[in-house]
Amino acid sequence: MYENKRLGFMFALPFVLGILFFKLFPFIASFALSLTQYDLIDPPQYVGLENYRELANNDPLFQQSLGVTLWFVILAVPLRVGFALLVAHVLNFKMRGINFFRAAFYIPSILGGSIAVAVLWRFIFAKHGLVNIALIKMGFEPVAWLADEHYSMVTIVLLFTWQFGSSMVIFLAALQNVPTSLYEAAECDGASKTVQFWRITVPLITPVIFFNMIMQMVHAFQEFNGPYMITEGGPLNSTYVLTLYIYDQSFKYFNLGYGAALSWVLFALVGALALISFWSSRYWVFYAGEKDNK
């Protein structure tokens, strides 16, 4: 029955249609759109690569936004993945209450994307918010998190890092797949716990590290709710990530052609980084995989 290609195709049909209508067609359309000037009222006007030239040469806001986005990704992704790995490692031993901790770390990652939490975040970093109250109690000076362009990035980076639970759970599963006898052999070889972590644990979970890194990088580039609700891209555009810029151009100012061009730049950026990551993975990712012997 499973060799019946027509039957198989029928089951896959929703997906095929979905890809065509909701992914492929919009994909091509967005590129076409990026070559036009369109404001929803008058018909679209073909302008060739004008939009791209504009954002490359004439748009300081784009430069700013690009810089902010890259800076955000560089800070937030390693923090999130690193934290996830570390906590998973600490969590990885026979202990009572592992379920409690796992849930405790996981909850932020599922609630974190909500507006409710963004609202909360905005509140606790406010001038008289929880964070400053705590700082004062500990004898430090309060910080104008949301008003100072040097600190605003911290708030959204922290929100992103706070959601490390989903990555952690994946790391935990991977860590538990490493056979204990390898650690015992390493112990007999005289490897300290640190050496065991860096020379045995980490190399063996590189596929998972790679997976998490790529997924989190993509998520980071698409981060919208946080910057939108907490800092609204400010102050002084210090947290004006590309997604905000694209949103503003497309849905606020109805500068559709330009918005499309911007989104293509973002797309190309992520695509390029993903390709580079995949290429580099040959050198540092080790797949234990199946035996290919005899």
Place this chain on the structure above:
Amino acid sequence: MTAEEENNAKPPLMRYLILGCIAFLMLYPLIWLVGASFKTNSEIFSSAGFWPSKIEFSAYAAGWKTSSEYTFATYFINSFLITIPKIFVTLISCVMVAYAFARFDFYGKKILFGIMVSTMMLPLIILRMPQYLMFREFGWIDTYLPLIIPSAFATDTFFVFMLVQFLRAIPRDMEEAGMIDGCNAFQLLFHIIIPMLKPAIISVIVFQFIWTMNDFMGPLIYLASVENYPVSLALKMSIGATEEVEWRNVIAISVVALIPSIAVFFAAQKHFIEGATSSGVKG
């Protein structure tokens, strides 16, 4: 255990301590949020402690009523009007498609699978505007259709992927027995495969529920009238005007907004995490 056993004498204390600290720091904002919803405005801005000096329920009532013409009852109903149908169609389409990829051979299978994996990795904001224009042509603006219909076509590739991985790990024995018994594909799917997929299906339900309840950009783009707003937009509205924000009310309603997600999560905890990891580990 083994050498771990040795460590169980000393460092577990260290580990518990570290884990405890991190868990506390992580969860305290949420816990504080709950406590703050019962405090007075002045207290919220002055104490970092959890307990309110006097428990006030008024924030909940006021927040619920909101300063708009609708209460949160409307907004919650709207959220559910989006979420429930979406989960329904997601399950149907994703299970069917995952079944196809995991078991069948069909034209273009490899290419389609490649497309599926790559769409998981690329920013989807690029598709927003064209999709908007398309739905505008259909006349679906200010309805829930743009939010629900795409899921009926298995566009949530994460779920398809997760279900495929899960299915691949299940041996075909029972299906083969079913085939010998004369089942057709739909019967196999319904009577044999779906029961085996239960943990993964529960994960899909939980994830889709929480993500849809949290969805902000979608409703933001497609919904124009306030009476159609789900909770996520309503929350944003309550912060709308910058200066005079009744923080107590906003906080109270944020707490309420989070309750359905937390409830669903705990109700399915066991299955949830199993499903989440099964898709990610085998590299």
Place this chain on the structure above:
Amino acid sequence: MAQVSLRQIKKTYPNGFTAVHGVDLEIKDGEFMVFVGPSGCAKSTLLRMVAGLEKITGGEMWIGKKKVNDLAPKERGIAMVFQNYALYPHMKVYENLAFGLKLSGISKQEVDQRVRHAAELLEMTHLLDRFPKQLSGGQAQRVAVGRAIVKKPEVFLFDEPLSNLDAKLRASMRVRLTDLHRTLRDSGQAATSIYVTHDQVEAMTMGERICVLKEGRIQQVDTPTALYNRPANAFVASFIGSPEMNLIKTNLHQADGQIKVQLGTTQLALPATHTARLSNNKAADVIFGIRPEHIHFHARSQGDSLPLETTFRFMEHMGAEIFLYVSLGDTPLTVRMPAEEAEALAQLERGAPVQLHIQMSACHLFDGQSELSLLQP
């Protein structure tokens, strides 16, 4: 000097379960000692306590002149070969062998020398550049052994290393390991070895001395021959030797100055040698033991072959011998005889009577309660 000394070694887990009950054992320098026993007898636990992978909750462990109870595995001078090889999948064979050496700061030259020497010894020089997943089971196990050799340990520890191999491979690896041990010892290197297995054939063929364990207690420590011929109790008697020794719960009767043992409906007299060795233990309640090869079809001319009426069940043809299965009343008996005798038995049908002869001078007697051997040497 690399003797291993276990003094009153105990292992009790936090939940109160005691796995090892006060074990005393002296392993000589250079000796190949085998720990054998059924699952659950704590042989692996004991090995791991020597290694330092399990904490010792009671007693003292000495390796050479050092008390090692609180020492980490690395500091004890041991090397371990694991059942599932435990090779580092992300390192090539060369690296697997060199890993531990590099950690202890040995010079690159010395490391290279040791690795290549071990590779030669185990005939795996051509494998040095491969990854573990490219190796067959036997090759992987050799690498695991190589990893132990390069460390030049005081004591080698083997944790059921051959269990994951198929039968044929097991046989050839057995020979290779024994050979290796003798080679190392003859070349003056420390080669004290403790080898854990559940397979009594491995134990008997490889061990210079064997320690039989049951439920965390030593049953007997002796050479293979001694264990086979003079088992200290019924457990050792049935565990060692394949097919198993026939054990029959029965009674002794004393009459006319002779001691007779009840077998089925017959009473067979014990030879004078046995009667003399039967200490002052007047136990009437005994377990009678006779190995399958000491039951014959024809009477031997020694005069101590006494006849026994049994019922035929079936035969297994093993090539050079046959295994004959009979019943003595309700008790099954296994007999081992040369293939030539098969002809005489070929006509027999299931249930037919057949007379066999018991070589009484080779029989064993164990106390019916304590199961300890009643025959003092």
